[in-house]
Amino acid sequence: MPPPTKPAPVPTPETLPFWEGCAAGELRIQRCQACGKHVFYPRPACPHCHSTDLEWVVSDGTATLHSYVISHRAGPGFAEEVPYVIAIVELPEGVRMMTNLVQVEADPAQLPLDMPLRVVFEPRGDVHLPLFAPAGSAA
């Protein structure tokens, strides 16, 4: 049996604009035109005011490190990455997403919470995944 590959997302009609944004190098999230709040994960209606009047906006690609673990066991396809950082990051708009941290050592001393990050996109299957690197690291 070949070694497992990393799981690749498959978009749905509701999430496709997000993944199209990633392929274009943009982090697109939804904004409710009725109440002004931002929404992530993509969905058809605003969970805050229930309006269906959502527009896609481009976030600036920055984020902060909200929380994380350093996995010492390999998820499917991650055997060569161990140990690796699974993180929850917060965008300036307040929404959060799960991601991996890259271009940084998987060492708690290098990973203070709230450290500034910037998005980088990695091809995976038919999409590009948003990963995050320290804001000061080389592009």
Added chain:
Amino acid sequence: MSAKDDIVIIGAAETDELGKLPNISTMGLHLEAARNALADAGMTPADIDGLATVQTPGPVSIAHALGVEARWLDGTGVGGTSFLFHVRHAAGAIRAGLAETVLITHGESGRSRVDAPGWGRSPQSLNGQFEAPYGVFGPPTAFTLTALRFMHETGTTLEQLAEVAVAQRRWANKNPRALMQDLITVDDVFASKMIAWPFNLLMCCLVTDGGGALVVTTREKAEARGHDKPLVHLLGAGEAADSPMVSQMPDLTSFGAFKRSSAAAFAEAGITHSDVDHLMIYDAFAHVPLYGLEDAGFVGRGEAGAFVAEGHTSPGGRLPLNTNGGGMSYTHTGMYGMFAIQEAVRQVRGEAAAQVEGVERSVVMGNGGMFMAGATLVLGNAPR
């Protein structure tokens, strides 16, 4: 409360053995637990007219295999807390006349995986798109993701996180059925294998095979037919949902479903924290009991770690917590909630291995998924 509306647990039992049971299927574990609980209640399947269990293998299969002709079925599956939901749903159904005596079963071949469901999720699911791609490998790398934020905002230390495992092992040390019984220290916890920083192996739950079942009816019915063991009364119950993905919790440092379900259960029971003699909080990982203590208001914000480290939840402490040893030391099949209820029933009956003296009221708080859904039961030795 009238004997008709007073809901009681009349039967409660686990499978004969817990641990590694490769010779029993998922279904077999459900059925063994069901037989044991019925025997505990002095009943047969003919006495049961309602059945609740999770969708593996589901209430229809369990009813069919047991020969139960159910007129009420509940297949609520919201993770390991599902059985607390089932108790609450059964109480509502019984009071509404939809059923009279409900059997709730759990069986899970979590370790041996005999006819266990697969882990696979659609790559189009929310999880498949927004969490699985990042190398999460089950609960040890997802359920744990909130802990550093919790510690950061509450001042909880890594040592205090380890103390949760140490405290529960003290209880397991008194329980011959616990899988892990040897006393441990904070240093032992830190010396155990690193799973997902900041979690060492001993801060993570066990992975076992086993099952448990409950028989729920009215006090009127129980008193009419007679019962050998003390009745355990359902004084209050609450249920709530939080987030389908851990990354989408509105607040990583508080579990909304613990907060809301405990508030509802306490209000229904008409109790306050000082009325609680015994507590079970679902402990898939060492941080979860700390959330439970704070979210239910047993301690203030940021106080749970010190509360546990100072021994208040250990044997002899003022709030005995997870007295079977919990998911980290007793057993954890995957959906542990049934075992938390079982221990609360034993404590209220006065028949636990590590019995706490004079338990009149016990509170059980269950987590489902990874901070996905939660429920709270208030059980007591006398009607409300």
